[in-house]
Amino acid sequence: MTILLTDLHVSYIQKLGESKSDLAYHLSSHLRLNAVYWGFTALNILGRPEALDRDEMIAFVMSCWDDEAGAFGAHPAHDAHLLSTLSAVQILLMQDALDRVDAPRVVKYILGLQQPSGVFAGDAFGETDTRFLYCAMNALSLLGRLDALEEPLPVNSQADGGSNAVDTPVPQTRRERVLEYLSRCRNYDGGFGSVVGAESHAAQVFVCVAALAILGRLDLADVDTLAWWLSERQLPNGGLNGRPEKLEDVCYSFWVLSALAILGKVPWIDAQKLEEFILSAQDLEVGGIADRPGNMVDVFHTHFGIAGLSILGYPGLADLDPVYCMPAALVERRGLRTGWVGLPRRSGGA
Amino acid sequence: MPSKAAADTPLFAEREEWADVQPLEQYEGVNPIAPIFYSPEYKDATGYFRAIVQAGEKSARVLELTENIIRQNPAHYSAWCYRYETLLALLPPPAEDADAGAQPDIPPLLAAELALMDELAVTFLKTYQVWHHRRLLVPLARQPRRELAFIQRGLAVDAKNYHTWSYRQWLLAACYGRGAAADPAMPDAVLDEAAGVWAGELDFVDAALAQDVRNNSAWHHRFFVVYGARGQADSEAERARIFRRELIYTKQNIAIAPSNPSAWNYLRGVLRETNTPFAAVQDFARLYAYPHSADETRDVVDLDNPAPGADAELPCVQAMEFLADAWETEAGAEMWKSLANEHDTIRRQYWEHRIRDAHQTIKPAVE
Numbered sequence: 121m122t123i124l125l126t127d128l129h130v131s132y133i134q135k136l137g138e139s140k141s142d143l144a145y146h147l148s149s150h151l152r153l154n155a156v157y158w159g160f161t162a163l164n165i166l167g168r169p170e171a172l173d174r175d176e177m178i179a180f181v182m183s184c185w186d187d188e189a190g191a192f193g194a195h196p197a198h199d200a201h202l203l204s205t206l207s208a209v210q211i212l213l214m215q216d217a218l219d220r221v222d223a224p225r226v227v228k229y230i231l232g233l234q235q236p237s238g239v240f241a242g243d244a245f246g247e248t249d250t251r252f253l254y255c256a257m258n259a260l261s262l263l264g265r266l267d268a269l270e271e272p273l274p275v276n277s278q279a280d281g282g283s284n285a286v287d288t289p290v291p292q293t294r295r296e297r298v299l300e301y302l303s304r305c306r307n308y309d310g311g312f313g314s315v316v317g318a319e320s321h322a323a324q325v326f327v328c329v330a331a332l333a334i335l336g337r338l339d340l341a342d343v344d345t346l347a348w349w350l351s352e353r354q355l356p357n358g359g360l361n362g363r364p365e366k367l368e369d370v371c372y373s374f375w376v377l378s379a380l381a382i383l384g385k386v387p388w389i390d391a392q393k394l395e396e397f398i399l400s401a402q403d404l405e406v407g408g409i410a411d412r413p414g415n416m417v418d419v420f421h422t423h424f425g426i427a428g429l430s431i432l433g434y435p436g437l438a439d440l441d442p443v444y445c446m447p448a449a450l451v452e453r454r455g456l457r458t459g460w461v462g463l464p465r466r467s468g469g470a
Numbered sequence: 471m472p473s474k475a476a477a478d479t480p481l482f483a484e485r486e487e488w489a490d491v492q493p494l495e496q497y498e499g500v501n502p503i504a505p506i507f508y509s510p511e512y513k514d515a516t517g518y519f520r521a522i523v524q525a526g527e528k529s530a531r532v533l534e535l536t537e538n539i540i541r542q543n544p545a546h547y548s549a550w551c552y553r554y555e556t557l558l559a560l561l562p563p564p565a566e567d568a569d570a571g572a573q574p575d576i577p578p579l580l581a582a583e584l585a586l587m588d589e590l591a592v593t594f595l596k597t598y599q600v601w602h603h604r605r606l607l608v609p610l611a612r613q614p615r616r617e618l619a620f621i622q623r624g625l626a627v628d629a630k631n632y633h634t635w636s637y638r639q640w641l642l643a644a645c646y647g648r649g650a651a652a653d654p655a656m657p658d659a660v661l662d663e664a665a666g667v668w669a670g671e672l673d674f675v676d677a678a679l680a681q682d683v684r685n686n687s688a689w690h691h692r693f694f695v696v697y698g699a700r701g702q703a704d705s706e707a708e709r710a711r712i713f714r715r716e717l718i719y720t721k722q723n724i725a726i727a728p729s730n731p732s733a734w735n736y737l738r739g740v741l742r743e744t745n746t747p748f749a750a751v752q753d754f755a756r757l758y759a760y761p762h763s764a765d766e767t768r769d770v771v772d773l774d775n776p777a778p779g780a781d782a783e784l785p786c787v788q789a790m791e792f793l794a795d796a797w798e799t800e801a802g803a804e805m806w807k808s809l810a811n812e813h814d815t816i817r818r819q820y821w822e823h824r825i826r827d828a829h830q831t832i833k834p835a836v837e
Binding site: 151197198199201242243244245246247249307308309313314315317318319320321348349351352354356358363364365366387388389390393 | 554
């Protein structure tokens, strides 16, 4: 049986900064800050945060600051985006350098992306998705500014579809709009989609469930039906897929697994088989984890594979908070831990 | 990651018509943690892009430049954003319709943009920005039928593409749904088509399921069409008719391919939506929840309960799950034990949880 090749993964992540055209394929400037977050979080869970230079990392994050927008882009001189802004906040928090962030400006940027319907856009381009809603909740929470959601959402019309029921009061605060939007994204199978009306998909389920957890409203999910739908993602090979009749993928293993952890139902899947699946997707020579066994590795799947193993209780790993996808100890110190439950950490050598 | 532009395309730096622009180099911090190694073509194009953005130029050549970048890196959202702004600046203002029923002609620039999007969407099917840009163009072009045909072609390439289906749902809701009726810019002719379009969607789903009855996206789309965004206030008789239709439709498809989680999820969804107990359909589910029996008779055709074919693999796990949920707790427990121990062992812990849970509480048969 394969074990987790920690040293190889550490060196894989370290080498991402070096000139390797085949690895660079998986990095492009619009993902660069996200890639740093994926790599650094993985190192933290592996217990090796010092493997990347702290000052260099902080300097890079700050170089992504878009002073016009008051937020972070994915790469120096790139326009600000919500995805990279969240990654920046997460990285700086993990580096104990959150004081470097101009929090009031970032909060203003985030709030400015909320749409009348309650969902968030990712950037000035305006693409809306529950992923961005989650990023907003996550970032505001880490910055200690969820209170900003109590203010009224400035709206002048309900052009994109208002409340369904006649007798419910029209929601007014940003928070109420978010919750209403999430409720409308809930599908007949208990799952959630990217926008209202879209098909249930494991990644979208994760972001919606995690957002509900941050807001303390998991009651808006049909927990039993959804957790069962999530457990049905497990295929005979142990891997998890994103929706019925699709292929397994290591990253879906995280989206599904973390959602189950938030709902307190991780035991509903076969943990040993999933663990074997994730471990079998490692590259035994250069490290890193792929989307499925035999494919090329990348930092995205490396991060989510290790995150999944942490939730499964794999020995020697640090606890990961599935709501924030960050080291659990850090989240707990900030008083943000919610009621999620992973499998107990097994003892023994890694 | 940037793909190579055509080998014989000159760099912008080599082109006379761009000589008036001074490209801006990208700032690279000291000791970058994850350096990106770009092709010369990408560095060249993005250098000119930065210069153009800083100058605020919104001319036709900007469309060429942003297209070049997008082809190399379709995820470059700033290029998409600026392209859209440039289009808006270049397009004539929307004409006032003298005849409210007339569909406006599309300006050539917009037609060209739609054609380009058709091409890029096929190449970059899984890129968010391609789809978002299309959405922005819809209120400008106001030709939803054209978009529906485009989506159909896209699904022929990748029948389960999430973006494609999501785009179809968005388009239908935006142009023919509840909100569309309130939009003063929506031509009456478009709204008049609505009933026909929604009916046509049922045929569309049917065709998709004929290709692959296990296409979860198609089942989801059906639910969206039937119970989602139409916004019609149906009479009780109409709701009952729809319910009967959906039941028969789902059952028939289950009969074709019983081990189909999407169809059974759809069945559950329809029952819940109409507040119908699962037990109401138990006679049907029973036909699928047990092994073939030696004395199966095929003489009597029960239209309300289409039976599995002789070669169907029975028992069907989804039928067992459904029946267990439909029944009182004690009878359900037998099904769950069978699932845990034999038919769905990978989810053993879940089935054992259901058994324990049932022992602790008296659960009503109604969900």
